[in-house]
Amino acid sequence: xxxxxxxxxxxxxxxxxxxxxxxxxxxxxxxxxxxxxxxxxxxxxxxxxxxxxxxxxxxxxxxxxxxxxxxxxxxxxxxxxxxxxxxxxxxxxxxx
Numbered sequence: 001x002x003x004x005x006x007x008x009x010x011x012x013x014x015x016x017x018x019x020x021x022x023x024x025x026x027x028x029x030x031x032x033x034x035x036x037x038x039x040x041x042x043x044x045x046x047x048x049x050x051x052x053x054x055x056x057x058x059x060x061x062x063x064x065x066x067x068x069x070x071x072x073x074x075x076x077x078x079x080x081x082x083x084x085x086x087x088x089x090x091x092x093x094x095x096x
Contacts, residue, residue: 029074036065036078040085 025033039062043055050058069078 025074025077026072029069029072032065032068032072033074033077033081036062036069037081039065040081044085 039058043058043062046058047055066075066078066082069075
């Protein structure tokens with residue numbers, strides 16, 4: 001079995017975003033919230049390195065995952081993630 005890299009895309013990164021009573025979410029809800037968090041981080045980290053098509057691909061994955069969270073009833077938590085990353089991107093001039 002392959003070892004999960006803990007520093008890049010590992011479990012620590014995926015487990016960190018949801019802090020409010022994780023026990024109240026189903027495993028499927030947590031999966032999509034963590035996926036959304038990972039995609040938002042990826043977008044921020046790769047902004048300067050990805051061409052327009054790559055950025056569009058990441059944005060579509062973010063939108064699709066957001067729609068999944070809404071369908072699963074955790075759209076409010078997904079919006080909190082989106083707002084948190086939007087604020088951090090505005091306050092971080094290197095991300096522009």
